[in-house]
Amino acid sequence: MLNKIYDWVDERLDITPIWRDIADHEVPEHVNPAHHFSAFIYCFGGLTFFVTVIQILSGMFLTMYYTPDIENAWKSVYYLQNEVAFGEIVRGMHHWGASLVIVMMFLHTLRVFFTGSYKKPRELNWVVGVLIFVTMLGLGFTGYLLPWDMKALFATKVGIEIAASVPFIGEQIKILLAGDSTILGAQTLTRFFAIHVFFLPAALLGLLAAHFIMIRRQGISGPL
Amino acid sequence: MHRGKGMKFVGDSRIKAEGKMPNVPKDYSEYPGKTEAFWPNFLLKEWMIGAVFLIGYLIVTVAHPSPLERQADPTDTTYIPVPDWYFLFMYQLLKYEFASGPYNVIGAIVIPGLAVGALMLVPFMDTSKERRPFKRPLPTAFMLLAFASIFYLTWESVANHDWEKAKAQGAIVEEAQFDPESEGYQIYAGSSCIGCHGDAFQGGLGPALIDSGHTPEEIIDIAHNGIGTMPADQWKGSDEELEVLAEFLAGLKTGE
Numbered sequence: 001m002l003n004k005i006y007d008w009v010d011e012r013l014d015i016t017p018i019w020r021d022i023a024d025h026e027v028p029e030h031v032n033p034a035h036h037f038s039a040f041i042y043c044f045g046g047l048t049f050f051v052t053v054i055q056i057l058s059g060m061f062l063t064m065y066y067t068p069d070i071e072n073a074w075k076s077v078y079y080l081q082n083e084v085a086f087g088e089i090v091r092g093m094h095h096w097g098a099s100l101v102i103v104m105m106f107l108h109t110l111r112v113f114f115t116g117s118y119k120k121p122r123e124l125n126w127v128v129g130v131l132i133f134v135t136m137l138g139l140g141f142t143g144y145l146l147p148w149d150m151k152a153l154f155a156t157k158v159g160i161e162i163a164a165s166v167p168f169i170g171e172q173i174k175i176l177l178a179g180d181s182t183i184l185g186a187q188t189l190t191r192f193f194a195i196h197v198f199f200l201p202a203a204l205l206g207l208l209a210a211h212f213i214m215i216r217r218q219g220i221s222g223p224l
Numbered sequence: 225m226h227r228g229k230g231m232k233f234v235g236d237s238r239i240k241a242e243g244k245m246p247n248v249p250k251d252y253s254e255y256p257g258k259t260e261a262f263w264p265n266f267l268l269k270e271w272m273i274g275a276v277f278l279i280g281y282l283i284v285t286v287a288h289p290s291p292l293e294r295q296a297d298p299t300d301t302t303y304i305p306v307p308d309w310y311f312l313f314m315y316q317l318l319k320y321e322f323a324s325g326p327y328n329v330i331g332a333i334v335i336p337g338l339a340v341g342a343l344m345l346v347p348f349m350d351t352s353k354e355r356r357p358f359k360r361p362l363p364t365a366f367m368l369l370a371f372a373s374i375f376y377l378t379w380e381s382v383a384n385h386d387w388e389k390a391k392a393q394g395a396i397v398e399e400a401q402f403d404p405e406s407e408g409y410q411i412y413a414g415s416s417c418i419g420c421h422g423d424a425f426q427g428g429l430g431p432a433l434i435d436s437g438h439t440p441e442e443i444i445d446i447a448h449n450g451i452g453t454m455p456a457d458q459w460k461g462s463d464e465e466l467e468v469l470a471e472f473l474a475g476l477k478t479g480e
Contacts, residue, residue, distance in 0.1 A: 006247070012234055016245045023263035024250045034269055035258050043273055050274050051281075074295040078396075081292055088289055093281070095290030100281065102310045113346070113367055116355030123347035130344045137310070144308055150394045153296035154305030158315075162332045184298070224356050 022216065030223035041115075042220075044108035049208070051101040058094040059197065066146065068193035070186045073148035098140055105133055117221035125214040132207045135200055142196040148189060156192070157184055293394030302429075303393055306385060313377035316384075339370065397426050398478035400434040408472020411465050416458060425476055430454060433473055440470035 010016055029035050031042040065084060067076040080087040109129065112118055118126035145156040164174040171181065177195075179187025232241040249261065260266045297303075307315050314336060318324050323331025342349075350363045357364045402409060402425070412418060420430035427433070438446070444466055450456035459466055 010244065010247070011241075012237070012239060014239045014244065016247045020245065020247070020249075023261070025262050026255050026259040027262050027266040029258035029260075032258070032260060032266065032269075033273070040273075043270070046270055047274070047277055050277070054281075070296070074292075077292060081289070089282075089285060092285035092288075092290045096281065096285050096288075099309065110367070110371075114357045114364070116350075116357070116360070118347040119350070119353065119355060120347070126347050127344055130340070133343075134340065140308060140310065147292055148296045149293035150296055150300070150303055151293050151306065153298060154303050155307045158305050158307065159311075162314075162318075165329050165332045167329065167333070221355075 025216070025219075028220065028222070031220055041107075041111045044104050044111055048101060048104040048108050051097050051104055052204075052208070054093060055097045055101060056201070058090050058097065061090050062094055063197060068146070068190050070148060070189055073146065073189060077147045077149075098143060101136060102140065105136060109133065115221065115224060122214075122218060122221065125211060125218070128207055128210050128214070132204065132211060135204045135207060139196060139200050139204070142192045142200065145189065145192045146196060153184070156188070160184060160188075292396070294396045304386075304390065306390060309378070309382075312381040313374045316377040316381035342366075397432050398434060400425050400476045400478060402472075402476060406472065408469055411461065411469045412472070415461060415469070417469075420454075425473075434476045434478055436473070436476070438474060440467070440474045443470040443473050 031039050033039045065076055065080045067073055081091055141159055145152045160174055160178050163177060164170040166173055175181050178184050179191050233239060234241050255261060318331045352360060354360050420428050421433050422428045425433040447459040447466055
């Protein structure tokens with residue numbers, strides 16, 4: 001039955017080459033921890049992606065309870081944390097995942113750097129990787145405000161002041177982020193929410209797609 | 225695209241009707257030496273590493289519930305902000321004289337901008353074919369220097385931050401159940417106590433007064449002689465009023 005469905009789709013869309021390319025690509029010996037223990041350094045990229053997937057899933061569930069307005073944001077997080085079944089776990093995974101993803105990404109960056117894997121022909125993939133890094137930091141920064149507790153508000157205040165110190169366009173950046181030139185309030189919270197759950201994840205998914213397509217095209221860099 | 229004569233397509237689409245790729249995995253003989261098929265051989269191993277990683281991740285999550293401070297209060301000007309740990313090095317950098325005040329733009333924009341810009345342009349600056357880190361001392365040295373700086377700045381920031389105070393200033397304060405019409409509250413509101421301890425006993429310059437654990441006698445003593453940073457002789461009213469107030473304050477409990 002499943003085979004018949006597969007063949008029906010394959011006849012019309014020729015999907016076999018698409019996923020066979022991923023399934024059958026050969027994994028070289030030097031990145032395989034089963035052969036060389038030191039190859040575990042090649043796991044960090046995959047683990048970054050793994051945590052990213054967990055962040056997306058846990059984030060989707062968090063938005064089922066979270067309310068991005070200054071009256072209820074904190075209350076909804078408090079409720080999620082203390083009343084909702086497993087809410088503490090879901091929020092905990094999102095909270096710790098945010099740190100883990102930074103750690104894993106940092107280790108992945110160091111691996112790529114010290115193995116010289118960014119060299120020709122992989123320059124573009126390195127640039128996209130750095131953009132992913134910046135996007136992740138942006139996600140961390142915008143997500144920090146959302147619980148709307150004391151540390152969120154005051155850390156964001158400092159962050160916005162830093163953004164405002166950019167020469168020439170600092171004030172515009174500040175208004176774009178905070179929604180107002182002086183107040184950090186309701187408008188800021190909805191903007192950070194929008195940036196955190198729509199703008200940056202959209203950018204991130206695009207960049208990740210580019211990152212992975214480039215890896216598939218070029219293959220992993222050879223042994224040192 | 226290959227469009228020879230006599231080719232057949234599925235309807236009017238670009239999908240060829242014949243010569244489809246068979247859906248069978250490559251033979252293992254096509255993986256020379258110790259190379260491996262991604263699916264399913266290598267993915268299974270990755271899966272195991274992922275499972276071990278996930279267990280550690282879940283243990284951390286369960287053992288350390290994610291923090292939540294009290295609801296944001298923009299009027300609290302005494303709060304000392306601190307960013308998440310991965311921004312601490314920047315937070316520390318901005319404390320140095322060469323990177324703050326009139327030179328703020330150096331610490332906030334120039335140095336981080338140069339760092340990210342340099343990181344982005346690494347492949348275009350280090351164009352040699354050599355990949356081994358010890359054979360290209362400059363890039364390696366720069367990266368180690370950057371890593372050491374970030375590590376040092378983060379370390380300094382953590383060491384110089386008063387984490388006890390940070391915990392106290394953000395702690396969620398339970399709201400007390402009290403009758404604002406009661407005599408005790410009227411005396412409280414009419415005295416200078418309310419200035420430092422808040423209109424709902426939530427604290428401010430002084431600590432919160434809910435569940436303080438003090439007996440009425442101790443409270444009377446504190447009002448006369450002070451405690452900690454609270455100076456002596458704060459009470460300006462009569463002794464009778466103070467007794468009523470002390471009874472009231474000692475009875476302040478969080479309500480359920």
